[in-house]
Amino acid sequence: MKNGSSHARRLRVAMLSTAALGLVLAGRVTPVFAQAVHTFEVPRGDLATVVTRIARTAGTPIAFPAGLASGRMAGPIQGSISVQGALAQALAGTGLQVAPGPAGSLTIRAATGPSAAAAGGDVAAIDVTDEAAANRYGDVGFQAGDVGLGSRIPNAPAKEVPITINTITSKVLQSQAVTTATDAVQNVSGVSIGSSSGGATAFTIRGFTVSDVTVNGLGATGFGNSGFTQIPIDEVERVEVLKGPTSILTGATTRGGGINITTKRPTDRVIQDVSVRYGSYGYKTLAFDFGGPLAGTEGLTYRFNLSGNKADENYAGYRDAREYLIAPSVQWTDGSTTLLAGVRYSEQSRSPIQYTFIPRLGADPNNPIIHIPRGTTQFNPNLHYLDQTMAVFSEQSHDFGDILGMNLVFNNKIRYETSANDINSFAWLGSRAPRDPAGNYNARQVNSKYSFNRLVEQFDLTATYDAGFARQTSKFSVDYKTIDLSQSTNNAPITSINPVLGLPQQALFRPENSIGTAYTTVNGTGLGYQYLEKFDTLDNRLHILGQVRYDDYRYRNGSGITGNDRASVAKPTGISWTAGGAFDVTPYFTAYGNRSAGFLPTYSVNNLTGLTAEPEQQDLYEYGGRFFLLDKKLTLTLSYFDLRATNVSICDAILGCNFVQVVPGQSSKGVEFDIQGEIFPGFNIIGSFSSTKVKYESPLFSLPFAGTPQYTASLWGSYTIQDGPMHGLTLGFGARGNSNSPTNYGGDTSAFNVPGYVTADAMIGYDFDRWSLQFKINNMMNKYYYQPSYSANYIGIGQGRNFLFSAKYSFQ
Known part of the structure; x- marks a missing residue:
């Protein structure tokens, strides 16, 4: 049989079994080998994940249908025992048993009543080595699988x-x-x-x-x-x-x-979860997550997510934040053809964050940022960002199988969404009039309304040829996108406000559109053609990737008191490409590098020429290495990058982003470090560190690059007790922060530092039976800090100490 066809079947089965939670490892063993002794260090978790790790450790194919594993907990499994002994511990008290399967595999079945096959059919063995089959991407705990x-x-x-x-x-x-x-x-x-x-x-x-x-x-x-x-x-x-x-x-x-x-999708695994959350400021959530096979059908699965949350107010004192979601989707597959369709409707009323500013004149050189106490509401407690969005989406794929020695797969994804936004916010102007009371500064309310319709489609045709010593993947793609956006903005009269006291308060600014209304419209389409090649050879140790694409955009931008007073039409085109390779130097270290070039069209007007600004160009060099440590359960990534942008558009300091100033370029260089995975059974971490230096290439722009801290870092770890009377208890702790970051008023010559910060969080959780409980405290030390800011008149104030309690119950 041809290798391409065999490879195609493995891919098809892998996708199907991902949702079904089946797990096996490459290789074939006889029932005698099921008695061989192996050393297991499997932490407590859901039954599917525990069986997954047993199979990976022992190299034994294990099969079971979706319904048997859903909602069950097992473990920990530790020590030197046989596969059957490990499974016996995992299945204790579940009413399940192990039976010999075909070709030396093992099968998990119900101890009494209908057989596993009757309950849903055994899952075929799939070839996996460094991936888990407990989800569609092979993620295991904190460690990611596929890209x-x-x-x-x-x-x-x-x-x-x-x-x-x-x-x-x-x-x-x-x-x-x-x-x-x-x-x-x-x-x-x-x-x-x-x-x-x-x-x-x-x-x-x-x-x-x-x-x-x-x-x-x-x-x-x-x-x-x-x-x-x-x-x-x-x-x-x-x-x-x-x-x-x-x-x-x-x-x-x-x-x-x-x-x-990436959102949740229909699955073969039965999901019947109900979650509740309660937190600071009266935050309350009720969420339902249901999914699984549709009874009486073959190959038809569904997912239904329904949630709602509401808060009395946020940390800035703004009231009545709320969010509602309804997202049903259904998928059908017969092994070669897959059809997915779904709808997502969300309604959100988000409260503004709290933010402050630096006075344009008379700022304290040592402490230029106005210190506003948390909870001080400006203008009106009912300021809000209201969004209503409906998205309809569909995916279609078909595996044509072996055609002329190549496996051919067709994929098409399409999403149409429509959204309406109503925003009541305010803006600090940073200035004050000579007659203003001491401590008062100018500000005003802003009311904006947005609406847009957007259609995006991606078509891919993938051909895979497996010659044994090498595997070639070729992808031909066509992308289409279109958008129709309109915006209207009204500014209230300027008011003198004391930011520390939040006085005086005002009625909510809700004007009807008038002669003073500013309109913006954007209508556009884009068509892109892409060719991608991935080549794997040298015993699957060398991986070469290259892609090139051509994009053709057409759009019209209008602005002014009618939305068409200042109209411009742009027809940017561009070629972008990526070329790189990864080489497995050892089974535990992969070196990689790439060079990428891209372009970013703009619909704004160059304020010097009066014409639409030319697209921005970007060029990247990147080198790095991935280390796979502790039996490949921990991934460490270290990379260096050199990113340069030319023909960069910067929003006009006075006229806003409909008009831009074009500068020769910007550059960004840095190193990055990421780590995620399992240190030892039950102890998982995810952490990062980066050092980034950004600057303008033109001597006309000597200011530091606003909003970009040079250093960022984060670390989070959690440990779940594996055995004893407290097994299932989880403790978590972490911290994150960044260094100082510059900010300015755009066209001004002065620059200011926004101080860096470090905050710490902690969590305690407990899993038992079908329950999962968790209590989280964020910003434990109640640190008062500022977020990096791109403008000196909008500096975010971070949220203080807050808590969140959550509980989830699984009916399956």
Whole structure:
């Protein structure tokens, strides 16, 4: 039989068994070998993961249907015993038993009643060595498996990809009890969350501002504002950060890197979880996560996520934050064809963070930032960011099998979303009138309304040829995207406010659009063509990756009191590419490097020429190494990067970002360190450190690069007691922070330092039977700190000490 066909079957079975939680290791053994003694160090966990580790340690194929493992806990399994002895400990009290399976494998069945086959059918053995089958990406605890949807090669093991892609797994999200996916990215080196006045979260990755976030690999970079939707945490499976120019995923690149959120999908594993959370400021959540096979059908599975949360107020004193989510999806597969369809509706009313500023004149040179006590509400406690988003999405794939010696697979993903945003916020102006009372500064309320419709589609045709000594993967892709966005903004009259007291308060500014309303419209389409090659050879030790793509954009940008007073039409095109390789020097160390080039179109007007600014160009060199330690349960990544951007557009200090000043370039160089995985049974860590230096290349811009700290660091560890009367008890502790970061007023010549900070968090949890309980304290020392800021009139104040209690009950 041809190798290409055999490889295709292994890939198909791997995808199916991922959701079913089956696990086996490569190799074939006889029942006699099931009596061989092995040394096991398997921590307590869900039954599927425990059986997974037993099989990996022993090299024994083990099969079981989805329903038998769902919702059961087992372990720890420690000591030198046989496979059957280890399984007997894992299955004790579950009503399950081990029976011989085909070809020397073992099968887990119900001890009484219907057989395992009747309950759902045995799962075929799959060839896995460094991956777990307990989820679709092979993540094991804190350690990531495949690169996921942060690239166009989602099934490739991370060690084979010569690009830095960091992953925050679902276990990390659970351990840290994060309530937003954006908080999770602070685990990654070179990434920090900064202050942004627009209501959308802004990140810094490798020194460059990033505001676009893709969902399941689909995004629309290059079309300006991406809306203000945040994916609710109860729908998030993992978060991926792709470093450097991101043309491999989005065509038009994002500065410094990109963030991809992977959401939960239909699964063969029966899921019936109910979660509740209660925290500071009256924060309350009720969430349901249901999934599994649809009864009476074959190959049809579903996932249904429903959640709602509400808070009395936030740490800044703004009231009535709330969020609602409904996200059903269904998937059908017959082994070669897979069809997925789903809907996501979310409604969010987020409260503004608390922020302060530096006075434009008369600032204290030693302490220039105005110190505002936490909880001091400015203008009105009902300021809010209201977002309503509906997304409809579908995926189709078909494995054509062996055609002319190659395995051919077709994939198509499409998402349409529509969103409406209503924002009531305010802005510090940083100035004061001579007659203003002492301590008062000018500010005003701002009301903005956004609406947008967006369609994104990705088509891939993948051909895989396996010659035995080498494997070649070729991918041909076509991307299409379109967006229609409109915005209206009204500014209230300037008011003198005492920021320390928050007085005087005002009525909420809710004007009707009038002659003073400023409008912005963006209409655009983009079409991209991509060719990607991945070549694996030398006993699968050398991995070469190359991709090139051409993108053609057409969009129209209008602004003014009608939205069309100042209109510009742009037709940017560009070629982007990536070339790199990874080599397994030893089974425990992989060296990699790449060079990437990307471009970022802009729809803003060059304020010197009056024409649409030319696209920004980016060029990256990156080198690194991945170390696989402690029986490959711990991954350590060290990398160096040199990223340069030319023809960079900077928002006009007075006219805003519809008009830009073009500078020759910016450069960013640095080193990054990431570590994640298991130190010893039950003890998991995730940590990072980065040193980044960013500067303008033009002598006309001598100011430090605003909003970018040179050093960032984070560390989180958790330990679960493995045996004894306290087994299942988990303790967690961590800290994160960054060094000082510069900020300024854009066009001004003065620069200021925003002080760095370090905060510490702690957690205690307990798993027993079907319950999982957790109590988390954030910012234990109640540190008062500022976030890095891109502008001196918007410096975020970090949240003080707060707590969150969560409980989850699994019915299965």
